[in-house]
Amino acid sequence: MDSPQSDSPQSDSRSTGVIATLALAGTVAAIMQTLVTPLLPDLPNILDTTASNSNWVITVTLLVAAVCVPVTGRLGDLIGKKRVLLACAVPLAIGSVVCALSSTVIPMIVGRGLQGLGMGMVPLGIALLRDAVPQHKLASSIALVSASMGIGGGLGLPIAAAIAEYASWRVLFWGSAVLAVIIGGMIWALVPDVKPAARGQRFDAPGAVLLGIGLVCLLLAVSKGADWGWTSGTIIGLFVGAVAALLVWGLWELRTRDPLIDLRTTARPRVATTNIASIFVGVGMYASMLVFPQLLQLPEATGYGLGQSMLAAGLWMLPGGLMMMVVSPLGGKLTDARGPKFTLICGVIVLVAGYALAQVLFGSAWGVMVALMVINSGVGLAYGAMPALIMGSVPISETAAANGFNTLMRSLGTSIGAAVIGAVLAQMTISLGGHEMASEAGFRVSLVIGAGVSLVALLVATLIPRSRTQGPSKVEASTPEPVGAGA
Template sequence: MHVAKTPAGTGGVVATLALAGTTAAIMQTLITPLIAELPRILDTTPSNAAWVITVTLLVAAVCVPVSGRLGDLLGKRRMLLACSVPLVVGSVVCALASSVVPMIIGRGLQGMGMGMVPLGIALLRDVVPADRLSSSIALVSASMGIGGGLGLPIAAAVAQYAHWRVLFWGSAGLAAVIAVLLWRLIPDVPAGARGQRFDAPGALGLGAGLVCLLLAVSKGGDWGWASATTVGLAVAAVALLLGWGLWELRTRHPLIDLRSTARPRVLLTNLASIFVGFSMYASMLVVPQLLQFPEETGYGLGQSMLAAGLWMAPGGIIMMFVSPLGGRLTDARGPKHTLVCGVLVLAVGYGLALLLMGSAWGLMLALMVTSGGVGLAYGAMPALIMGSVALSETAAANGFNTLMRSLGTSVGAAVVGVVLSEMTVTMGGYSFASEDGFRAALIIGGGVALVAAAIASVIPAGRPGTAGNGRSDAPTVPEQAAAEA
């Protein structure tokens, strides 16, 4: 039978989980205003300082699916609380850091806490009434985008008007508040996969494969795409992930149930998630640079980091308001319809960016449209996933879907980086990404959104209103028990 819903106090639960996801996203954008200053602050080289950003991505990629599976085994509330600990500790370590090594350690600890969002989404299926489930999933899922949109201007303002350490002391305090709210407001529901064992070999295999893959993707531009290091890591990633997949198919209690992920509804949703993540992140790379490039280039708008963040902030606000509307659309037409609408809106936003890239107002409008599309899409994807897996797999399945989005953002960052580095102009002895380079990046982002729409359009449709409530093609408990017998 399904876990009983607890209507009383669900508003506080949803708000807490959305705030937790927003906090996790803020941790990722926190360092952005300091990127140019990191080598001086930490007395290190630019290549070493880049690891302050890369390490968070790598650790999050490894820990998110592991946190999800542990949530199914040990309880989602327990793992949410566990994720809050490295967020607090990592922030304190960064605040106290005076060299690159402790800063990298602190940022890695922050990456360990990124599993909050998939855990929170999975918990909603256990505690939120069916009539509020879709809108709640949409809001918590979009919190990563909301945090990214709002975190940048806040971080830029703090970095500009206060000491950089204040950023990390503030994030430590915010993470501590989240931990208290999780302790006080989140109910302790029974673990869906209690009694099963944790797949340690699977966790190690997936982690090693992902580290090799993401290092090749994120550092290939610096090392050289044809270098022995990049090619070697790519080959190792393929070998490790293939071996991991064979292990997962043979073990009785896998980290990720690949048979579930092979179902057309789950497989196509995860595939679409990669393209949505790519398309979402492409705009987040292009717009800030256009806003901050010197006006002398003829296409840059000469804005400060703080001003650029403020121009981008309405995108995060729009996502906050669009997400519940996406939940209502999911209830009325089903999550597949919402996902298709979201990625089409995202593509329209790229079209507007191409037409209006000559003004800050135009870029703000385009980013508001793309953010609205992301809000719709990000709310629909976990609804599709949870409507297709058993209760004992919800956190792990959501963690894997989050990983697919992150993989898309990593590939998007690499592709856009290559485009902008290859299409340049030279002015006053300095090389800049050219206007044609930015236009090409926007065209690629819009094209990838259309690919995501095409994939989403062939996802097998479930019945409207089945966002994670187990009434679609998710196996029932008797079916699951029979499969495990």
């Protein structure tokens, strides 16, 4: 039997189905995150609750995903990536059904939390590519699946806005349930079952609990600081708790035999620098995601708002999401030719250029569209290169866990970006018709912050050490051992 890495036409045919499945899985997972965005203004009425309580519909998905992504990554290394991918599809489907049937806030929060359990699909899918795709297609497939989170975010907003405007909001969640079931079926039928590289090792339950506590405290403090007060006892206590839990977790990981995340591997200069760059790229990406939708929808009476409906705003932003899909294969070819570090640097340069263009084209819907297309092209290149850098630097037995940790660093960056940009826009406001709204200066400052953080990401990217591997392509495919029937 040919291994999935052989370069035969049959292997290429099989791998195409695998790549399509994993890219679609990542896209669907990202759509789940943006699904409720068009509903946010109406959620208090829909769920008969306060605006503060309805915000938990967003926050809970972030928290659950942050805790589960590194855990599912390690489980993929231990018991098989296909099994864990299938397991991730189950809460995505169940959570969507729970949300569709909800009429109050508690079931909706429970359903959104279940959807958060499925966010581990992306790092698992990226790691599985190393086992199931021929070498000559590996870099481009990694770039596509890695960028699927951005693609899903870009496509999800206009689709969700259209459904919310012209049909019942419940259709959003019934549709996502159907998508989750389809993804599960595709994973079952098309993704190979490969012997786990870390089979026989123990799962680090204490490490998972400690990391979960630390991440929940940290992300809750970052995401709720503006609402609860950055100097409040609750926020300070959460930050202190996060530091304490993460320090204890770090000590435990260094001492246990089979850690959840091997910190010695993570501390390797090439891996550590890539993860740091991931945080800054995440912040840089999210600045545009917060600025442009608001700018498009603010009334024209402000003098800078563009007066678009939610659906129209989503359509103006749609080409930006599609650009990630366009540049992903180009990024893979660039990685094959020059290496993932070069691709990452190019991506961040394009990201900076996009923010500079946004300042010049500020004030028109087409200008927003063009600037976002450039920004998202940079994000697509950068996000596609990061997993290639990680996987070229860690043992095969830690591929999924290392990718999960890198995804977590991206998520931490987006959370920090949301907090920082949200605070800027909340402080720099104007009053119009008795309502407070973000000022033009607030939007411009936010775009400057996005550019500045992207420049920091560029500096960090240039510091990534060169790989010891010879040749431009730094990602190597493994030769998996198929297990079980129906793989």
